[in-house]
Amino acid sequence: VDAIVAKRTGYGVITLRTGAKDGWAFIEVEDDGVGMDEETRERAFEPFYTTKGEKGTGLGLSMVYSIMQRHEGLVEIESEVGVGTKVRLLFPIRTIEAPVKAKELLGEMPSLRILLIDDDTRVLSTVKEMLATMGHKVDTADSGEDGIKKFMEAYSRGETYGLVITDLGMPKVSGVDVLRKVKEISPTTPVIVLSGWGSEAMPKDADGFVTKPPRMYDLRTAIAGILKNQQNVGM
The missing domain is CATH 3.40.50.2300 (Response regulator)
Structure with missing residues (x-):
């Protein structure tokens, strides 16, 4: 939803990626929207912090961060003003024993x-x-x-x-x-x-x-x- 809101015009590209690397499975959401400055990126996970004015609750990314913590995962944000934003969710890959028949x-x-x-x-x-x-x-x-x-x-x-x-x-x-x-x-x-x-x-x-x-x-x-x-x- 944030990626859709971040579009600069009525059109834009939102890219979804999945994969695994170095013991982590990941999901990436990338947009070519307005991007974030450094202050916004650093405060993105703060509860009730929003750049959307009255339309925003400031809870979206903070909830994502909380959920990822419960799964012992990580959230990474890469962003550049005027270029776009990439949010990456990383989940640890665990090895479990096969169930006994x-x-x-x-x-x-x-x-x-x-x-x-x-x-x-x-x-x-x-x-x-x-x-x-x-x-x-x-x-x-x-x-x-x-x-x-x-x-x-x-x-x-x-x-x-x-x-x-x-x-x-x-x-x-x-x-x-x-x-x-x-x-x-x-x-x-x-x-x-x-x-x-x-x-x-x-x-x-x-x-x-x-x-x-x-x-x-x-x-x-x-x-x-x-x-x-x-x-x-x-x-």
Whole structure:
């Protein structure tokens, strides 16, 4: 905005540049406007200092300076009266370690037969793909009612699911209803609840909780926790 205001006529050139040099990433804004004299340049970052009269607040560049300080960055100004001004923002380039993959952190896990229940078909498709990527076999149901039906049918055939993952907030038959019915039929079958309402919404009988939208790491962590608990119980 300052570069636009600094134009000497209705026309002018404003140039934006980005790049990196000597461990710093930078953004430059250069104009061919009226430029600054030495006093103005030295006072440019002072709060409430302005050369725009009543139209200016004198807070623009001081706010920029404050933000850059919080990011441990620098602000440089080059200016010449009648030639123009260049403002350069410099950000330190930091090296961070690559994130540890969930598989490396949590180790291998056995393939489970999972019943996934959610009334949102997009979530259903995404989570199914995540679970399949982990090596699990997944059956899906797009309602609590259909989920209970599939669980009961499998149980009657002696094909109990190793895990049920259900959305909490579904119409008619909710995730709580699914949880109660699964535990009534097969108390040892673990149930993970998905919800965007926060972990405080987790029913007390649930074996795990994953916040929506779910991430693969969170799903894998929840499943690994259940498997670990089962191993401890069996010892």
